[in-house]
Amino acid sequence: MEDVTELVFDLLSRAEENRQKELAEALKRLGTIDETQKKIVSELTSKLVGKLFQPVVENIQRAAINHESKTLEIASKILMSPTLY
Secondary structure, eight states: OHHHHHHHHHHHHHHHHHHHHHHHHHHHHHOSOOHHHHHHHHHHHHHHHHHHHHHHHHHHHHHHHTTOHHHHHHHHHHHTOGGGO
16 A cells, blocks of 8 residues: 555656646746736646546555555556656
């Protein structure tokens, strides 16, 4: 289960890192906006990333509980592939 925790942590960390990079670029492109607008855009991107990855994380956790080692191995290879990011 420790490997699964690490997989989920790494996946979500990479997603957050990418979110932050894209958010910074979007805010730069938007130009001058106030702090309320920046917060709204940030919350939007955060919620979107969370909703996109929630089913992935749940499926990984379910596979771990059910001892589906092959599923976890494939998930790890697919999700942590450097070509995806």
